[in-house]
Amino acid sequence: MTLSALSYNPQTAKSFIDEVIERSHQNLYACYQCRRCASGCTVGEETGITPDYLIRLVTLGDRDAAVDNALVWQCVSCYTCGTRCPNNIQSGRITETLKKMSREEDVIPLNPNIAYFHDAFVQGCTRWGRVNEMEFMGYYELKNIGKHMLSFQFRKAYEEIASQIKLGRSMFKQKRLHLKLHTSRGRKEVKQFYKIAVKKKASLKKERRSQIKNRQE
Ligand code: SF4
Ligand code: SF4
Structure with a gap:
């Protein structure tokens, strides 16, 4: 029996599962734990958590474990789980919602590099309407190397720089790395979308903080 099962609170569990259903548009109540999704999950073995287990955490109302685990951050949105599910549950949408x-x-991901990767992607898309490899890698590596430097792991920082130079050279040779910055035609619209999303995120954050405060009282 898991800790969540022992501390199960029907009221908080219901409000959490309903929130995940509403935001992911997936009917978690339909899951009968057949584990067909688990056998095909691309990252399940590496993360140690499979989609069925994640759904179980949500239905048991274990919010902390459900929003802070490796599958949420390492899911590659391949949707293999959804194609195998007899109830058409797209767990990739659930991981996205939980992320x-x-x-x-403000949960710090187990692997902060994944959050740096997301941030680098969003930064580039907002500015240019698309990702430019040089800018993307620069932003990502600055954060990554900065993290090593701040924790006095100079050897790791050096190794990271060396490996990125090697990767950059190889990509450049294969014409996969472009020095010129490219823009997309709809970048103004992308910027607008981003602004709307930031506003929405700020109001959701406020709402969530007050919910957390209420839960702790
Ligand atoms: S395949 Fe579908 S019903 Fe089966 S455990 Fe996975 S999500 Fe649940
Ligand atoms: S979408 Fe995510 S959870 Fe589903 S199989 Fe792919 S990696 Fe696993």
Whole structure:
């Protein structure tokens, strides 16, 4: 029996599962734990958490474990789980929803590099309407190397720089790395979308903080 099962609170569990259903548009109540999704999950073995287990955490109302685990951050949105599910549950949408919740609650991901990757992607898309490899890698590596430097792990920082130079050279040779910055035609619209999303995120964050405060009281 899991800790969540022992501390099960029907009221908080219901409000959490309903929130995940509403935001992911997936009917978690339909899951009967057949584990067909688990056998096909691309990252399940590496993360140690499979989609069925994640759904179980949500239905048991274990919010902390559901928003802060490796599958939420390492899911590659391949949707293999959804194609195998007899109830058409797209767990990739659930991981995406939980990832958003985790950001709203300022949870530091188990692997911060994944959050740097997301940030680098969003930064580039907002500015240019698309990703430019040089800028993307620069932003990502600055954060990554900065993290090593701040924790006095100079050897790791050096190794990271060396490996990125090697990767950059190889990509450049294969014409996969472009020095010129490219823009997309709809970048103004992308910027607008981003602004709307930031506003929405701020109001959700406020709402979530007050919910957390209420839960702790
Ligand atoms: S395949 Fe569908 S019903 Fe079966 S455990 Fe996975 S999500 Fe639940
Ligand atoms: S979408 Fe995510 S959870 Fe589903 S199989 Fe792919 S990696 Fe696993």
